[in-house]
Amino acid sequence: MPLYKKIQPNSFDAPKHWYAKALNATIHPTVSFFFSLDTDRIVNRYCHLHPIVDRDFLIKILSYEPEYFFWSGADLLNVTSAGGKRQMVLIETNSCPSGQKSMPLRDDFQEMGGYKTLIEQTFLPQMRKKAPKEGVLAVLFDKNNVESAGYAASLAELLNETVYLIEFTHTDPDPPVRVQDEWIEIKDENGDWLRVRAVYRYVTQKPWSRIPLHCKTFIFNPIVACLAGGRNKMIAAKAYDFLNAEIEKSGLSISIPETIWNVSKEEVPLYVNKMGGQAVIKVPYSNAGQGVYTIVNQRELDNFMSLSFDYEQFIVQSLIGNYQWTSKTSKGKLYHVGTVPDKKGNSYVADIRMMLHATEQGLKPISIYARKAANPLVGQLESSDNSWDILGTNLSIKLPNGTWDSDTNRLILMDRRDFNKLGIGLDDMLEGYLQTVLATIAIDKMAQKLMNSEGRFRMDLFDSLNHDTALLREIML
Numbered sequence: 404m405p406l407y408k409k410i411q412p413n414s415f416d417a418p419k420h421w422y423a424k425a426l427n428a429t430i431h432p433t434v435s436f437f438f439s440l441d442t443d444r445i446v447n448r449y450c451h452l453h454p455i456v457d458r459d460f461l462i463k464i465l466s467y468e469p470e471y472f473f474w475s476g477a478d479l480l481n482v483t484s485a486g487g488k489r490q491m492v493l494i495e496t497n498s499c500p501s502g503q504k505s506m507p508l509r510d511d512f513q514e515m516g517g518y519k520t521l522i523e524q525t526f527l528p529q530m531r532k533k534a535p536k537e538g539v540l541a542v543l544f545d546k547n548n549v550e551s552a553g554y555a556a557s558l559a560e561l562l563n564e565t566v567y568l569i570e571f572t573h574t575d576p577d578p579p580v581r582v583q584d585e586w587i588e589i590k591d592e593n594g595d596w597l598r599v600r601a602v603y604r605y606v607t608q609k610p611w612s613r614i615p616l617h618c619k620t621f622i623f624n625p626i627v628a629c630l631a632g633g634r635n636k637m638i639a640a641k642a643y644d645f646l647n648a649e650i651e652k653s654g655l656s657i658s659i660p661e662t663i664w665n666v667s668k669e670e671v672p673l674y675v676n677k678m679g680g681q682a683v684i685k686v687p688y689s690n691a692g693q694g695v696y697t698i699v700n701q702r703e704l705d706n707f708m709s710l711s712f713d714y715e716q717f718i719v720q721s722l723i724g725n726y727q728w729t730s731k732t733s734k735g736k737l738y739h740v741g742t743v744p745d746k747k748g749n750s751y752v753a754d755i756r757m758m759l760h761a762t763e764q765g766l767k768p769i770s771i772y773a774r775k776a777a778n779p780l781v782g783q784l785e786s787s788d789n790s791w792d793i794l795g796t797n798l799s800i801k802l803p804n805g806t807w808d809s810d811t812n813r814l815i816l817m818d819r820r821d822f823n824k825l826g827i828g829l830d831d832m833l834e835g836y837l838q839t840v841l842a843t844i845a846i847d848k849m850a851q852k853l854m855n856s857e858g859r860f861r862m863d864l865f866d867s868l869n870h871d872t873a874l875l876r877e878i879m880l
Contacts, residue, residue, distance in 0.1 A: 405570035406548060407579055410555040412563045417514050420553030421504045422811055428818035430507040437832045438509055438768060442466065449833055456654035464655070464840060466765040471854075472628040472847040473525050476500025476758040477839035478796075481740045481827055482723055489740065491834045492658050492723065493643075494754065496842040497690065498624045498633025499605050502758035502770035504549045507818045517769045518550075518557040522603075524767075525760040526554075526623050527561065530601045534621035538600030541567040541589055543580060543614075546799070551605040558603060567599075573609050580613075582879070587620040607634065607690060612877040616860045627860065630878070631853055632846035636718055637687035637869050639846060640664050646845035657841045661721040661732040665870075668712065674719040675704055679731040685718040688874060693799075697790040699728060716871045724794065728784050741780045742815075743826045749779035753815060753825060754796045757832075757839040766840050771832070773815035773825055774798050 418426060440448075442465050450458050478494045503517045513519065540558060544551035548570070555568040567589055571580045579590040587599040601621040606614060616626050624633065632639030641664065643657045650656065660683070663674050675682040675698055684707055686694030696707045699722070721730035726738045741750035753775040759766045774796040781793065798809045815821045853861050866875060 405572065405575055405578065406568070407570070408552075408555075408568040410542075410552070410559045410566045410568050412559045412565075415515055415518075415553070415556040415560055420518065420549055420556070421516075422549075422809075422814065424811065424814065425505050425507055425816055425818075428507040428816050428820070430509055431817055431819050431822035433829055434771065434817040434822060434832070435509060437829055437836075442765065445833060445836075448830070449837065452830060453654060457652070460650070460653040461655065464650075464837075464844065467840070467844050467847075468765070469761045469843065469847040471625050471631070471850040472498065472633060472843055473529060473761040474499060474521065474624055474759075475633065475839065475843040475846070476502055476756055477835070477842050479755045479757060479835045479838060480723060481753070481755065481825070481831060482737045483740050484735060484737055485726065489831075490658055491755075491831060491838050492660060492737065493838045493842055494660070495636055496632060496639055496839070496846060497607075498628045498846075499607055500756065500758055501547050501550055502756055502772060503553055504547075505756075505772035505814060505816065506770035507816060515553075515557050515560070518553040519561065521760050521769055522554060522557045522561055524762045526558070526603060528763070529623060529761075530621055534601040535619065536600070538586075538598040538620070539567060539589070540564060540601055540603075541569060541587070541599045542603045542605065543569055543571045544605035545570065545572045545608050547605055547607075554603050554605070567597075571606055571613065573612050578613075582615055582618070585615065585617055585619045587614070587618065587622075609688065609877060610634065611879060613879060615879045617858075617880060625850075626879075627850045627853055628846065630865065631850035634690055635688055635869070636685055637664050637716060637871075638849060638865075639842075640718060641868060642845040642849035643842065646841065646848065650841075655837070655841065657838060657845060659720075660723060660737075661730070661734070663719045664716075666717045666719050667715065668708070668717060671717060671719060672704060672708070678719075678721050680704075681722045681724065681728060681730045683720045683722050685720065686712060686714060687716065687718050687869075687871075688714065695791075695795070695797075697722060697794045699724065699784060699788075699790040700786065702786070703790060714871055714873045716869070716874075722794075724790075725780055725782055727782055739780055740826060742775060742824050745824075751775040751778075752780050752794050752796060755825070755827070755835055757835045759836075759839055759843055766843060768836055768839075771817050773817075773821075775813045775815055777810075777813065 476497045483489045542555040555566045559566040588596040632642045684696040721732045758770040778792040
């Protein structure tokens, strides 16, 4: 049975909304200092380190007000080149991302932490501008009940109103959610359908298949943010490319692995070979670590080619591994910095999730956490090694019954105990923040291009950018 709860005011219970290891963690001073920086200090520091960057343009970027993409999270890799040039590389951007349950409190006396901050500073201002006055409030989710319930409890408390928390999966044959005349409606305990005036959405698996693009109910984030790149890696790659061309003279750019889009399955081996036999293949519309295939040898490529997929188009990206085994690209080789070696001398691949939200002062960071791979980063690969175990960092685990779990043993917190393991500092976090801001803006601008002046989705343009028949059939207008 799908989860269905009526969340009442004054019901927020912190142990239900954080991982146990994060609940009583103390934020690291460097991370706390990072969150304390205002725009002027960030700009001064960044321009001091990057003197060719246009200062006025950077201020404008950090003050950007999104039209559609209000809540985003980027996955970043700390990498270096053979010449020792370190950088933060953007792997992907997520709409409606996780992060709160892994973030130590920034203020010990604010027990709702980032849940309250995001609802208070981002969701409520947008809802008050765009939502109708009549109807109930709902939080819809398909995974991550911990954070979804945290947002629901925070919303109920801030508005002193009942909030419906409802699980809404794409596999449920009889969900308690429907769309009627472009309104989201939910079924109450008596079987009556209630109109919803605003939805806080944590539906992340193919959300466009059951939540419409055109909706009178206010949806946060709207579905166009997912199709424009928040849950669509194909369009995201093009959005990054478009923005990089637009801001080229500013001295800023989004750093991503070399990316080839619109690749048919039959073409995949050709592009993998072009990158030296090592690459990453992605199903563009999957997330939570699903649909990503790291290829380092012929065996792994053969395994990929033997699989069947629902979709027709793929992305091929350069693989970032260790110096001895990493993709050859036009910009040379990049390889993982990795975690600080442990007592056994092992270093691990780790990625960093930076989560942002839109405020009156611009796009601001609200949580950070990191994840490490299951196996150490080795200098030489054995033929029997599974490269995903060395390179894959996502904590989500899809169980045989279709539900989700998390491997929290690989979670790295931004606390006094874990943070130093990452080997990063304040300037690395500033670079990651800026990369996340740029990626969020790129996707928001793409969303604006995909909507016409009447607020209707431009399916013809989307089809030309992302011609995948299977995907197009899923989209609910």
